[in-house]
Amino acid sequence: MTKQELQNKLQDIEWEDFEVKLAIGGVPKSVWESVSAFSNTAGGWLIFGIEEKNGIFNIVGVSNPSKIEHEFLNSLNGEKFNIKIRVNSYKYNFDDKIVLAFYIPISKQKPVYFNSLSNSFIRSGSADRRAL
Secondary structure, eight states: OOHHHHHHHHTSOOOTTEEEEOOSSSOOTTHHHHHHHHHHTTOEEEEESEEEETTEEEEOOOSSHHHHHHHHHHHHTSSSBSSOOOOEEEEEEETTEEEEEEEEOOOSSOOOBBSSGGGBEEEETTEEEEOO
C-alpha cells in the first residue's frame, strides 16, 4: 500500500480488509484478534497510529515506532500464535507522525489462533468474530 492509497482509505470507512489501531505507546491487546481474523479469512491491513471516532479517522502516529514494530513482528513469529505469521511492514510519515502499516496475508494453514484454539477469529465486515 502506498502512502497515497493509505490516505485514500482514511477518507472512507473501515473495510473488511482494513483495520486501524491507536497503538500510541505499544501494541494494543485487541490486535491479536484482527491478526487471527485476517489470517483465517482473506488477509488484510493493520494500521497503527490512527484514531477512529464516529467513523472519522485521525492520524496521531505512534511513539517509538521501531520498538512497536519490533514487538509486533516478534510476537507474530514467537510463541503467541500456533503458526509463524510472515507480514509485510511499512512506515509512513504524516507531518512528523509515524504510522505503521502491516499486511497480514491469508494463511494456507488454518485455523490461525493465539494462545488457544478458542482464540480463533474470522473477519465479518469490519469486525472480528470468534470462529468457534
